[in-house]
Amino acid sequence: MGTPVNIIVGSHVWVEDPDEAWIDGQVSNINGQEVEIQTRNDKTVVAKISQIYPKDMEVSPGGVDDMTKLSYLHAPGVLQNLSTRYQLNEIYTYSGSILIAVNPFQRLPHMYDDHMMERYKGAPFGQLSPHVFAIADVAFREMIYEGKSNSILVSGESGAGKTETTKMLMRYLAYLGGRKGTEGRTVEQQVLESNPVLEAFGNAKTVRNNNSSRFGKFVELQFDKHGKISGAAIRTYLLERSRVCQISDTERNYHCFYLLCAAPPEEIEKYKLGSPKTFRYLNQSNCYELVGVSDAHDYLTTRRAMDIVGVSQQEQDAIFRVVAAILHLGNIEFAKGIEIDSSILKDDKSKFHLQTTAELLMCDAVALEDALLKRVMITPEEVIKRTLDPVGATFSRDGLAKTMYSRLFDWLVDKINVSIGQDPNSKSLIGVLDIYGFESFKTNSFEQFCINFTNEKLQQHFNQHVFKMEQEEYIEEEIDWSYIEFVDNQDVLDLIEKKPGGIIALLDEACMFPKSTHETFSQKLYQTFKLHKRFIKPKLSLTDFTIAHYAGEVVYQSDQFLDKNKDYVVPEHQDLLCSSKCSFVAGLFPPLPQETTKSSSKTSKFSSIGSRFKLQLQQLMETLNSTEPHYIRCVSQIISLNRLSLRMSTSCNNYAVVVF
Numbered sequence: 001m002g003t004p005v006n007i008i009v010g011s012h013v014w015v016e017d018p019d020e021a022w023i024d025g026q027v028s029n030i031n032g033q034e035v036e037i038q039t040r041n042d043k044t045v046v047a048k049i050s051q052i053y054p055k056d057m058e059v060s061p062g063g064v065d066d067m068t069k070l071s072y073l074h075a076p077g078v079l080q081n082l083s084t085r086y087q088l089n090e091i092y093t094y095s096g097s098i099l100i101a102v103n104p105f106q107r108l109p110h111m112y113d114d115h116m117m118e119r120y121k122g123a124p125f126g127q128l129s130p131h132v133f134a135i136a137d138v139a140f141r142e143m144i145y146e147g148k149s150n151s152i153l154v155s156g157e158s159g160a161g162k163t164e165t166t167k168m169l170m171r172y173l174a175y176l177g178g179r180k181g182t183e184g185r186t187v188e189q190q191v192l193e194s195n196p197v198l199e200a201f202g203n204a205k206t207v208r209n210n211n212s213s214r215f216g217k218f219v220e221l222q223f224d225k226h227g228k229i230s231g232a233a234i235r236t237y238l239l240e241r242s243r244v245c246q247i248s249d250t251e252r253n254y255h256c257f258y259l260l261c262a263a264p265p266e267e268i269e270k271y272k273l274g275s276p277k278t279f280r281y282l283n284q285s286n287c288y289e290l291v292g293v294s295d296a297h298d299y300l301t302t303r304r305a306m307d308i309v310g311v312s313q314q315e316q317d318a319i320f321r322v323v324a325a326i327l328h329l330g331n332i333e334f335a336k337g338i339e340i341d342s343s344i345l346k347d348d349k350s351k352f353h354l355q356t357t358a359e360l361l362m363c364d365a366v367a368l369e370d371a372l373l374k375r376v377m378i379t380p381e382e383v384i385k386r387t388l389d390p391v392g393a394t395f396s397r398d399g400l401a402k403t404m405y406s407r408l409f410d411w412l413v414d415k416i417n418v419s420i421g422q423d424p425n426s427k428s429l430i431g432v433l434d435i436y437g438f439e440s441f442k443t444n445s446f447e448q449f450c451i452n453f454t455n456e457k458l459q460q461h462f463n464q465h466v467f468k469m470e471q472e473e474y475i476e477e478e479i480d481w482s483y484i485e486f487v488d489n490q491d492v493l494d495l496i497e498k499k500p501g502g503i504i505a506l507l508d509e510a511c512m513f514p515k516s517t518h519e520t521f522s523q524k525l526y527q528t529f530k531l532h533k534r535f536i537k538p539k540l541s542l543t544d545f546t547i548a549h550y551a552g553e554v555v556y557q558s559d560q561f562l563d564k565n566k567d568y569v570v571p572e573h574q575d576l577l578c579s580s581k582c583s584f585v586a587g588l589f590p591p592l593p594q595e596t597t598k599s600s601s602k603t604s605k606f607s608s609i610g611s612r613f614k615l616q617l618q619q620l621m622e623t624l625n626s627t628e629p630h631y632i633r634c635v636s637q638i639i640s641l642n643r644l645s646l647r648m649s650t651s652c653n654n655y656a657v658v659v660f
């Protein structure tokens with residue numbers, strides 16, 4: 001809705017434009033609720049009066065460094081301000097206490113050098129130009145002077161600059177809380193060096209970003225009573241498992257695969273590797289190299305970073321053995337066997353890759369073949385070996401690759417945490433959250449569902465924070481605050497996570513019931529949420545479903561929801577790797593706890609990715625709720641500024657712009 005000001009003939013206004021999102025012009029005629037505008041590009045546009053916005057003619061040509069200084073707080077005004085500043089290389093702008101960071105897509109070393117850090121150290125907020133260091137500085141000072149834990153939440157869509165921003169925050173906090181002149185591996189050094197390691201194993205090239213993090217991350221820096229970093233913990237969320245086996249063209253698999261293929265010759269020989277083009281898990285896309293990146297160089301950098309975060313040479317060797325094994329595993333192909341629904345290794349090449357996989361994983365080659373091709377079924381009468389057809393065997397192979405990779409990633413995170421060490425006596429912390437932003441693609445699967453669930457949670461946290469700030473401000477000014485509107489998205493959260501009866505609970509139920517399909521699951525959703533105002537059944541599909549999220553409607557394709565939700569390792573794979581002669585590999589597959597009683601039902605044994613993720617999010621929210629939050633919203637480029645949806649908070653000026 002347009003801002004309620006008097007629009008008359010001659011008023012300067014903003015109106016929507018299909019090319020530029022918003023264009024300015026002058027009102028030339030008013031006819032009831034319809035207004036005619038002569039736009040800057042000499043077009044005549046007719047729009048409803050409620051759809052136009054007054055243009056601030058007094059705003060300085062360089063824009064304002066804080067949106068709350070704008071006369072009119074509306075989407076076109078805010079976007080215009082960001083755009084003006086961006087053209088002057090001012091990538092940071094405040095909106096009250098929130099920082100908006102526009103991705104510069106170029107290195108700006110002078111913005112982040114030691115001199116800059118020194119300038120921002122202790123400077124009152126708002127005294128200097130908006131900057132990521134200023135946010136970190138406030139968090140640090142609040143922690144020191146008020147003894148409070150703080151958190152910095154970095155959000156934005158893929159490629160917007162969250163990870164780069166997070167790195168700057170960590171560097172600045174390490175600068176403030178580091179121990180100068182300390183020899184050896186300090187906590188802050190290890191935290192900073194954990195980046196290249198996690199990026200090698202958790203980042204990949206996507207359509208939008210050459211170095212896209214395919215997991216969420218919360219880094220908790222613990223401080224001692226002198227304000228020095230005394231420990232740290234890294235928590236990661238929901239690594240994209242499907243990428244290990246499936247990539248679309250122009251994208252790449254996880255960086256580590258290409259790094260290893262570019263390793264020094266003796267390692268290539270040791271792991272029997274070759275060009276990435278020869279591996280199925282890599283050659284589904286034609287993209288092998290990244291402009292301006294040397295995989296050979298990054299391999300050595302990753303190795304060095306692993307040294308610093310405390311991964312021993314022996315462990316590094318085992319890690320890359322598993323990475324190589326996954327590549328060889330992906331090259332094992334299957335053909336139909338003689339018996340019905342059975343399969344055999346397709347050819348000699350497949351036999352070679354099976355043999356190599358077994359050697360690298362230090363397990364028995366025949367046992368590996370059996371684990372890929374057969375399933376053991378235990379009935380009350382007997383134990384039956386069932387064979388898998390080639391489709392089933394391929395599915396089994398990919399399942400094994402994904403499980404190995406995600407366990408390897410979790411191992412690395414645990415190792416980094418153990419080696420950095422926690423400070424049990426720390427009284428305060430600063431947490432930095434770098435997590436995937438809201439996603440809505442042409443096809444949206446379980447991953448998007450979880451990502452958007454996360455964003456609903458964070459949005460609620462943000463709403464609650466803004467509401468609290470507004471209340472405090474009103475109380476201070478002795479104004480009745482009972483009429484402040486509280487924007488709430490609890491209804492979407494209930495739809496997703498309510499127990500029983502939410503989508504995650506229904507999905508778990510479907511996964512536990514052997515006869516369920518994505519069709520029956522979708523039917524159950526349609527029945528249950530027939531009247532839910534946030535749930536929509538699309539007219540033309542029998543299995544898709546739409547959720548009306550706070551940031552817009554997203555249509556989800558349910559066909560892989562059941563598979564992707566099952567947190568299940570095939571017992572044959574578990575047994576195979578648990579008995580590997582390599583203690584590292586065996587350690588990734590620790591023996592499962594024995595069933596103690598016969599009555600332990602399916603329900604208690606069943607574990608799902610969705611429910612585990614829900615629990616992780618709950619814990620994250622508890623941590624965030626116990627901290628003083630600060631927000632940074634990253635925006636990918638000026639073009640996406642136009643798409644940026646903005647919502648205005650109802651009252652308080654300081655927190656007036658709610659940016660998604």
Ligand SMILES: Nc1ncnc2c1ncn2[C@@H]1O[C@H](COP(=O)(O)OP(=O)(O)OP(=O)(O)O)[C@@H](O)[C@H]1O
Nearest residue numbers: 103105106107158159160161162163164209212213
């Ligand atoms: N402050 C910055 N200075 C220079 N370059 C930047 C900055 N922020 C982002 N970039 C550039 O944009 C690219 C994408 O940024 P980044 O990886 O941080 O995005 P992201 O929001 O974390 O994306 P994803 O969600 O896909 O991981 C970086 O590789 C870098 O080239």
